[in-house]
Amino acid sequence: MHGFTTRQLHADGQQKPLNAHAMPLFLTSTFSFDSPEAGADLFLGRRAGHIYSRVGNPTVEALEQVIANLENGEAAVALGSGMAAIHASLLSILKAGDHVICGEVLYSPSLHLITERLADLGITSTVVDTSNEQAVRDAIRDKTKVIFFETPANPTCKITDIRAIAELARPKGILTIVDNTFSSPYFQRPLDHGADISLHSATKYLNGHGDVIGGIVVARSELAAMIRTYRRDTGGILSPFDAYLLLRGIRTLSLRMLRHHDNAMKLFEFLSSVPKVGKLYYPGDPQFPGHHVAARQMTGFGGCFSFELADGFEAATRLLSKLKLCTLAVSLGTVDTLIEHPASMTHVATPKDIMERQGITSGLVRISVGCEDIEDVIADLEDALEAI
Numbered sequence: 009m010h011g012f013t014t015r016q017l018h019a020d021g022q023q024k025p026l027n028a029h030a031m032p033l034f035l036t037s038t039f040s041f042d043s044p045e046a047g048a049d050l051f052l053g054r055r056a057g058h059i060y061s062r063v064g065n066p067t068v069e070a071l072e073q074v075i076a077n078l079e080n081g082e083a084a085v086a087l088g089s090g091m092a093a094i095h096a097s098l099l100s101i102l103k104a105g106d107h108v109i110c111g112e113v114l115y116s117p118s119l120h121l122i123t124e125r126l127a128d129l130g131i132t133s134t135v136v137d138t139s140n141e142q143a144v145r146d147a148i149r150d151k152t153k154v155i156f157f158e159t160p161a162n163p164t165c166k167i168t169d170i171r172a173i174a175e176l177a178r179p180k181g182i183l184t185i186v187d188n189t190f191s192s193p194y195f196q197r198p199l200d201h202g203a204d205i206s207l208h209s210a211t212k213y214l215n216g217h218g219d220v221i222g223g224i225v226v227a228r229s230e231l232a233a234m235i236r237t238y239r240r241d242t243g244g245i246l247s248p249f250d251a252y253l254l255l256r257g258i259r260t261l262s263l264r265m266l267r268h269h270d271n272a273m274k275l276f277e278f279l280s281s282v283p284k285v286g287k288l289y290y291p292g293d294p295q296f297p298g299h300h301v302a303a304r305q306m307t308g309f310g311g312c313f314s315f316e317l318a319d320g321f322e323a324a325t326r327l328l329s330k331l332k333l334c335t336l337a338v339s340l341g342t343v344d345t346l347i348e349h350p351a352s353m354t355h356v357a358t359p360k361d362i363m364e365r366q367g368i369t370s371g372l373v374r375i376s377v378g379c380e381d382i383e384d385v386i387a388d389l390e391d392a393l394e395a396i
């Protein structure tokens with residue numbers, strides 16, 4: 009098998025029309041049939057081809073093929089956002105009466121979807137610390153169908169041992185779903201560690217340039233087929249234009265990830281030496297609780313991590329208002345550095361007790377370290393830290 013970087017450039021697998029070098033953008037809602045019989049054959053799956061872009065589109069399929077390849081999965085399904093990917097994965101598996109276990113450190117809308125929206129449909133949930141295998145084992149019920157977690161988790165980078173959870177889930181017929189957004193497939197491939205589904209907010213590292221909202225799910229073929237049917241029925245497919253931009257972003261994924269990793273490591277070292285900075289949540293830190301598991305299941309520690317300001321909320325908000333180069337914005341995984349305040353922004357909808365369990369204090373700041381010359385990012389933070 010070719011190396012990752014070769015595959016990110018060559019794995020779209022599509023026969024490109026007119027000898028095009030790049031995968032063209034197929035901006036078409038529908039496709040004509042050669043004959044009524046050919047149309048019927050396409051609908052019955054007796055012939056391969058395209059019908060209608062809510063069902064499938066060549067540009068979207070090229071993206072799905074590359075991501076499935078990079079994640080070492082059989083198939084991928086692209087959706088209009090990371091939340092749509094999570095929603096379609098969960099709802100194509102879970103039915104009323106089922107139970108789901110989810111990690112307690114989770115992107116706030118994912119937690120809300122699982123604990124509130126699924127509850128409205130008669131699907132119950134238990135929120136646990138998935139880094140604690142015994143806690144996960146204790147939470148399993150007869151009706152448990154899915155264990156869902158992020159690793160590293162947003163925003164405090166909590167690490168869950170994918171293999172350990174998959175091994176306790178599989179014999180009970182429970183599916184393990186990993187939100188792999190923080191790592192990208194370059195640093196971590198959950199299916200290699202026994203997970204059933206790896207999914208992404210493609211908005212983040214996969215795209216890298218901050219100009220797409222998208223999501224993608226990777227799984228074995230029969231699971232992917234269920235999710236694809238769910239997508240057909242609920243209409244959440246990614247637009248061809250966003251697939252085109254994602255295909256372009258992915259061509260540099262490994263190069264960007266290496267730079268994110270190096271820059272994050274250097275920024276972590278700088279922040280570790282600043283007295284105004286309290287706790288740091290960076291999986292590359294040998295003292296970080298999940299470091300050894302992360303080092304085993306990841307090949308790099310990513311570029312997004314959190315740190316606390318010793319003086320709490322006032323200090324955090326003053327820091328954010330003093331920065332000149334780093335952009336004050338949510339999202340992550342872009343080529344430039346983004347910084348935000350989880351307690352009042354990305355995780356504001358999380359119930360207070362869970363926020364406390366997650367370690368999201370009012371002084372916590374999350375930074376997505378970009379690909380700039382890191383000295384410039386450090387200088388920006390140094391100036392802002394001095395001014396608070």
Ligand SMILES: Cc1ncc(COP(=O)(O)O)c(C=O)c1O
Binds near residue numbers: 092115162
């Ligand atoms: C870990 C994680 N999963 C899922 C999502 C949702 O993705 P999207 O914003 O593309 O819907 C996010 C968004 O920040 C995220 O950080």
